[in-house]
Amino acid sequence: MVFCSRSRPLVTRQSVPPAEARKQDAEGHDTAPPRFDEDFAALLTALFRWRRDVRRFRRDRVDISVIEELVALATLAPSVGHSQPWRFVCVEDGERRKAVINNFNRCNTAALSTYEGEEAALYARLKLAGLCEAPVHLAVFCDRAPSAGHGLGRLTMPETLAYSVVGAVQNLALAARARGLGVGWVSILDPGEIAAILEVPSEWQFVSYLCIGWPEEEHLDPELERHGWQNRLPQSAVLHRR
Template structure:
């Protein structure tokens, strides 16, 4: 029987750098048009696939959107969804919403649509009999892993959520049994900021509410 390799030791210096990575992750909306090398894209997807998944199902499915016509259709859907969302706000909040840059769809060199394959036989259903939605949670974990991996390689990522999910499935000619999770823009950032864009422009400051530990 072979022995497992010794686990790595993550010292204080590494832990500090890791904290920096978390802080600098950022939701990027402003990209340079420089393309990402195919080898780099492959490396980032390899790292994303190290994410945990329920029953080791690995249900994430990444779709590279390269067709100019499909990208244009997705931008048009974003503009429709954004106009619908804008009508929910009024007065000063409406004016602020109109000034926010909420997507980098026109400049990001890499567009990834991410789906959850809910028909996968991988994992044989382990761990999801009472909570089948954990398949989708697993895909979100892969997206977060990709986000951090991209930042570590100097690449920015933005998650575009102002889209109509069914339109993404139709526009990309995807199996209807795959569930749309998110649309990602990736590329080298045009500018670098430690603070989130929405905080910088006065939409929402970081809250302490989520880090409160409830005790029962």
Template sequence: MSGVGPPEFDAAFRERLIELFRWRRDVRRFRTDPLAAGLLDALIDAACLAPSVGFSQPWRFVTVDGPARRDAVRASFTACNEAALGGYKGERAELYAKLKLEGLTDAPVQLAVFCDEGTDAGHGLGSRTMPEMLRYSVVAAVQTLWLTARAHGVGVGWVSILDPDAVTRALEVPDGWRLVAYLCIGYPVEALPEPELQRAGWQAPDPEARRVWTR
């Protein structure tokens, strides 16, 4: 709106914002009760506020409700998870086998998020030299949805142990759409103040992740 300046965010808001970031967790254990009416639409509306290269808005959302399609996704997870387990040995394999890595059974909402790599929106601005920016834009939308969901007390789990081609075929989406994220969404059974994989002993915080290199 012309003549309207940006809002001012005070210190209390900024502290709450960091608290929201800290409590954003990958959820695998969901209650089965449905989301509040209209909430999924609100989350997707928020996701569409994410930045995108060239204002291309390449995200495409598919709600997966059909039992046969959900079964196909679960079958893909099972096959990929077994293959992943085979890549570990000894104690690491034993720990991997105990991890809860998806919420496909209980989450009331399953949302596949695709990148429309053939979109004309944006006219190629910013993505001719770095075409992967289209998918990065979709990731930004996923993160925006995720944080908004947490603010509503809703959990999100990103299931990446999947064959993207198998999922794409099962969902019968248009040509040129590439799977970026498969999300389980619902109210969490419990709220965890730290990442579940950290609590399970899979990975501690990596000090190198915070390191800033100067050149």
């Protein structure tokens, strides 16, 4: 973990005339741009390193106001053409949750059948979701026909709508971690069935199903790395120059 001196503020305001510094937007936010110092950059790096995909949750309740705050921060993500295509569904109904869990179990069994030998045995031991324990289930969809944005920037790459939603999910995960919450992205689900279970509009594309809650344990390394499924790739494997 990174520990930083608090002898100076982590975020300061750039030198601006007093009248300019007092300006605020319609929501009351200071419009003077911030300047982030080295201490803040170190803490941000620590946040990136400690953002983990969580599968082991305590069952303690998370107030809905916290989820609303996380969603608000998620929507600060960039989106193609400012289309803001993200749509969030907080799944509170017990029967719907049970249907999602059943869907996961069926999909996970099917996925297990694609592995053999030691790899299959390892897969079977992995905990791949915290659906039964997490107090909050949040499904995230992409509106494939948003009125916002007027189609700007996506004529040749319509998939950028979904990419925009993924950026919002990352925002949410980092914001949650900064508040001590854990987020687990469950991908072993049938998209069509999840959309039907939650009865969302047909133009909404399923992107992710998030488990949110207080983590039962804290680890710097990803769970799949810790349990021998896959190590982190070296920088040389992901950064290329042409």
